[in-house]
Amino acid sequence: MSATSDRAPRRTPSGLAERAADRVAEMTESVPPGSRLGTKEDLRTLCGVSVGTFNEALRLLQARGLVTVKPGPGGGLFSAEQSPMVRLGNSVLALDARANDVADAVRIRDALDPLLIEDALWHASPADSAGLRRHITAMEQAVAAADPVAFVHANWRLHAAIAAISPNALLRSLYTHLLDLVESHTLTVLPAGEQPLGEYIAQRHELHRDLVDALERRDRDEALRLIHEHNTTLQPVGDTAAQSSS
Missing domain, CATH: 1.10.10.10 (Winged helix-like DNA-binding domain superfamily/Winged helix DNA-binding domain)
Known part of the structure; x- marks a missing residue:
């Protein structure tokens, strides 16, 4: 994407x-x-x-x-005659005009993550894995540069690349629509609570790196454990702390 x-x-x-x-x-x-x-x-x-x-x-x-x-x-x-994918797309387009629904879009996106992880475990090629590694490297570079905005965008690109592996066109379409919606309404990155932002994004980088490691090993249990941790660890809108438009 x-x-x-x-x-x-x-x-x-x-x-x-x-x-x-x-x-x-x-x-x-x-x-x-x-x-x-x-x-x-x-x-x-x-x-x-x-x-x-x-x-x-x-x-x-x-x-x-x-x-x-x-x-x-x-x-x-x-x-017009609408396919199921078009109908789902229209639901997302309706959300696009209401920035207050971004948090709901994140919640739905998170619910789809385990399905995409399952598909990646089965269908990721060596080229796909190399592509995921490039996004992890971009996240690592953003951490080193203390650039949380670059980190967030590299993070989203990683999730989009995982989604692109899925052979399920309907799932890919819905997920990438949701990801686009969240990204288009994100203005800036802010600290999450009392934890220093640099420390927070470093932890998120490690979690995503471990997730890609598990996908490469085809370690289903570990990959699903990590995506559960990813989606239940305290995180504001957009995966990393982000401020969305109102």
Whole structure:
């Protein structure tokens, strides 16, 4: 998965576009897949927004897999057939607009970790293991540089790389959506309670290093023990202490 910092900044939709998209989305829920909702102009008028704003709303709806557009006579907007993956993605997209739900996203992400560890134990190749080692090295370098922000991003890249090993496309998609959500709302890294931040990230580095060691040995019991410790050790949002936007 490409890290958020490697992508172009996301364009934030306007509130009017979001509301227009929500109104059309409600219409799709009340009709069978493939139903005609109306022309673009009909729906734009219904939503009471400008052409530009409705086009923005339409892009949101298409990105979420909720509508299709058909040209020509009898064309217009139609409710789309959604796969289970698209429906799960839409749940995450809804969270993306509410930063207060980031902690819930972390909790769900943590619940998926043992499934991804199981898949990594079975499916990790030597190349995959080498890739995980590179992320561990990046975390170690961030600890040495006393750079908690770099540590957090290297940490997330490690988890994304573990997720990428899974052959389960649905699991990979949901997990990486959640990881993107947490990362996109994280502003800075703060100390966790009274423990010095440098000491905290050093401990987290050791835990992740031991986890990768266990994966390489195919030591299922140890890997699952470590991921349980990872997710139950006191940690604020984002794995390491982080401040999310409000």
